[in-house]
Amino acid sequence: MRVERLGRDKIRVFLTFDDLVERGIEKEDMWRDIPRVHELFNDMMEQAYEELGFEVSGPVAVEVFALPAQGMVVVVTRGRPKDHEWMDDQDEELYELEVTLEESDQVVFQFDDLEAIVQAAHRTLPMTESGMGRVYMYEGRYYLALDNECGTSAFDDFIAVLSEYGQTTTTTEAVLIEYGTTVFAEDGLVNLVRYFPA
Structure with a gap:
């Protein structure tokens, strides 16, 4: 898994097929609402925070690009948090995912x-x-x-x-x-x- 920043509110994550296989995820699972995919997303966000200081909560747009022979590229764009979200430490971080998938030869x-x-x-x-x-x-x-x-x-x-x-x-x-x-x-x-x- 490789993470890079595209902008203040956007990152790109490269996932190899090995990354998916290790987690028992098929390519088709990426747009399904299943625990394994949520765990993968949490892993991606944890790595993005550790390497780039990129932190998300609230609405997140996720674009998944399936690449032939290479795996997948996931582009994550965070929405603007409302002011009260920064102040309320009681709230757990919740992701509101809007996932789109594109596949190309x-x-x-x-x-x-x-x-x-x-x-x-x-x-x-x-x-x-x-x-x-x-x-x-x-x-x-x-x-x-x-x-x-x-x-x-x-x-x-x-x-x-x-x-x-x-x-x-x-x-x-x-x-x-x-x-x-x-x-x-x-x-x-x-x-x-x-x-x-x-």
């Missing part, structure tokens, strides 16, 4: 710099028969948007290698197209290898 990887995405392309291109992916630059980072084009088990291996160089992100391709710069609109891996030889 597409995955977007974020890379810190050009060298990282080029190295990833050289490692992964031989694993696929297609050029795969679109490459974007946005806010100083590089992004590779991928569709599952090579079958489930092969895609899992492919994603595992990419994870050595970058990380999945909840930034959507629509955001990258609108606000970023399109580097390669198609055949991203092929073009990275072609223009940046090892």
Whole structure:
């Protein structure tokens, strides 16, 4: 489980499939109101408090993004607490969860710099028969948007290698197209290898 802050009232939690399996949770359980999911949420909030000082009570919006081969990304946005909530120590912290789930066959990887995405392309291109992916630059980072084009088990291996160089992100391709710069609109891996030889 990895936690990062997105803003004053928003955090992002990356859950691997191992995190879910350890707790006996299936992907489909994430939008069910069951004790195991509540325990997972409490664990996430505890880690967010310990690592980021992020504390929640009251209304919380939870967005769950299921990523192929990678697990899930959970974005938690807290509502503004009313003044009396800070004053009343008798109240237990209660979460009012509003959960939405999105699932996609597409995955977007974020890379810190050009060298990282080029190295990833050289490692992964031989694993696929297609050029795969679109490459974007946005806010100083590089992004590779991928569709599952090579079958489930092969895609899992492919994603595992990419994870050595970058990380999945909840930034959507629509955001990258609108606000970023399109580097390669198609055949991203092929073009990275072609223009940046090892």
